[in-house]
Amino acid sequence: MFKKIAHRQVGIESISYGFSLLVISAVLTACGGGGSDSTTPVATTPDGGLSQVATLGQKIFSDVSLSASGQQSCATCHNPDNAHAQTNDLSVQLGGANMDQVGFRAVPSLRYLNLKPAFFFDNEGTPTGGFTWDGRVQSLAEQAQRPFLAPHEMANASKADVIERLKRTSYAEEFRRAFGADIFNQVDDAFDRVTFALQEYQKEDTDFHPYNSKYDLFLAGKVSLSTQELRGLALFNNPTKGNCAACHTSTKGADGSAPLFTDFTYDNLGVPRNYLIPATADASYFDLGLCGPDRTDLTSRVDLCGKFKVPTLRNVATRKTFFHNGKFNNLRDVLGFYVRRDTNPEEWYPRAADGTIQKFNDVPSQYKANVNITEGPYNRQPGMAPALSTDEIEDVIQFLGTLTDGYKAP
Secondary structure (H helix, E strand, O other): OOOOOHHHOOOHHHOOOOOOHHHHHHHHHOOOOOHHHEOOOOOOOOOOOOOHHHHHHHHHHOEHHHOOOOOOOHHHHOEHHHOOEOOOOOOOOEEOOOOOEEOOOOOOOOOOOOOOOOOEEOOOOOEEOOEOOOOOEOOHHHHOHHHHHOOOOOOOOOHHHHHHHHHOOOOHHHHHHHHOOOHHHOHHHHHHHHHHHHHHHHHHOHHHOOOOOHHHHHHOOOOOOOHHHHHHHHHHHOOOOOOHHHOOOOOOOOOOOOOOOOOOOEEOOOOOOOOOOHHHHOOOOOOOEOOOOOOOOOOOOHHHOOEEEOOOOOOHHHOOOEOOOOOEOOHHHHHHHHHHOOOOHHHOOOEOOOOOEOOOOOOOHHHHHHOOOOOOOOOOOOOOOOOOOHHHHHHHHHHHHHHOOOOOOO
């Protein structure tokens, strides 16, 4: 969350942290299936202006009949009413033919993904972009493929199974009109059209990227932030305090675009092992992000092992779980971990039989050197003061609450 990448700080240098809060304020201001096919929430577009393909994507998104269980759709885990994220506090979700198969990673929100670039290494060799926690897929359409076929998600045995289920939906004829009368006879093409429709739905429906939080209105000069929210913003931006803006950029782009609160990079934060994930019962199991196990093209890049995507912080106050493994379920603990991970490691990691603290216990010993320990607030040692006090953490939490979509000014 706090990795400092100075060359990505678009406009951040314009904020002088020695200024008063008033000066800071001035600177920042200048899936809906038809009939019985759907039992999960449907996201809607305010103006109803979706294309034919995107409208199909909307129906597919919330159609539970496309799963082996008949109980799960995209909207089950990406509920439109909770910023297209999960509504429970489970670390990982349940799926499968009987809805009893446990996943491996926390569910991310689908908000604000339409501008995410495909995975690449920048001029400095920094891994950037890509979808999913490890960036292994290159587009929203590709991202939509796995849930249909994963045994712990919608659990279809094959693409053909998905298309057979689709043929029985109330919108099957609409699908034929959009993609050709014989589309269902071409399974691979039909499956590609399913995921393409989901992609277009996410791109076209402004519910996925509304830019209508209190902070957006603040940047537009339409509302003011409270004193506590302004304090939190200053701490968020300050490289000697929270340093959050180093990865979660908070200022407008050079072209005036709204901030996405992510620089699309990856980091290894040494998040504690989450024993609520059944796979961790195997002591040899480790989720290493960019270098496996799901991603296979970077397994030789041992310097990347344990790095996961820096997510957007938009709507972060509505999230039920945090980090790739869902280790934490509230912002207060998340921020506490960030600033006291190194000053008070005993709060976050277990002790071995000999009493030593098993720090970074979800990273194999040979990769612990990859954990970020150089950039604030991770550049501290036991006995030092955390970068943020308890009161300052509360200020940052108040600021993060301004990133929630759908703000209604009094």
